[in-house]
Amino acid sequence: MFKRNTFGSYCCINYAIYVSITVTTLHMASIQTILLLVLIPIVQSQNCKWLQPKQEYLNRQTLKTFEEMNPPEDYDESCQYDSIELPNIDEIYSISQMEEMVLAVRGVLNETMRFYMKHHESMGCKQQAWERFQQLLYYQINQLEACIPETAENPVFNQTISDQYQALEQILQEKNTACTRDIIQSEIRGNLQLVGQLASRARRQRLLQRTA
Numbered sequence: 001m002f003k004r005n006t007f008g009s010y011c012c013i014n015y016a017i018y019v020s021i022t023v024t025t026l027h028m029a030s031i032q033t034i035l036l037l038v039l040i041p042i043v044q045s046q047n048c049k050w051l052q053p054k055q056e057y058l059n060r061q062t063l064k065t066f067e068e069m070n071p072p073e074d075y076d077e078s079c080q081y082d083s084i085e086l087p088n089i090d091e092i093y094s095i096s097q098m099e100e101m102v103l104a105v106r107g108v109l110n111e112t113m114r115f116y117m118k119h120h121e122s123m124g125c126k127q128q129a130w131e132r133f134q135q136l137l138y139y140q141i142n143q144l145e146a147c148i149p150e151t152a153e154n155p156v157f158n159q160t161i162s163d164q165y166q167a168l169e170q171i172l173q174e175k176n177t178a179c180t181r182d183i184i185q186s187e188i189r190g191n192l193q194l195v196g197q198l199a200s201r202a203r204r205q206r207l208l209q210r211t212a
Helices: 002-046 053-071 089-095 100-121 126-145 155-174 178-212
Strands: none
Touching: 002 126, 053 126, 053 178, 089 155, 089 178, 100 126, 100 155, 100 178
């Protein structure tokens, strides 16, 4: 009886130690997983070339090439197009979170690329400037892909931006005139200007984080 009790106590002690070690191991694994999830965005932002201050010239080059691609046309100054209400995407530029800013910029650049790949001829774009504009957009979009997780997305941003560009496309398809082309170019120019402001804000924020 004594031996059985001693053996039973010994087994219980070993079992308790095993359980304790197992729980501790699982706890440490959970902590490591949490730390990894927290560090992923930080590591990616450190490897994000698009966030480097020297990339600021991309904003200026993109807008400059856009203007070269879309030369001004003569039309009646009273020109207006009220049959379609354009979705307002200004609200997305009030965001301050780094990942959300990058997602918003990527969304606008993607939609701008899609629109002009489909309509650059009907918009009367100059071919050489269009090719340069396309290269600038591709370059930035590829850089942005390295800044955020592959699965990162914001459905609200994507839908809002997509709705606006679809409305612009509808305007062009219903009535392709110098007037409507100017309206479309004005909207997209405004988007690119806001994207530039958002990009500058993201780079300043990243610079402050690194120097803090």
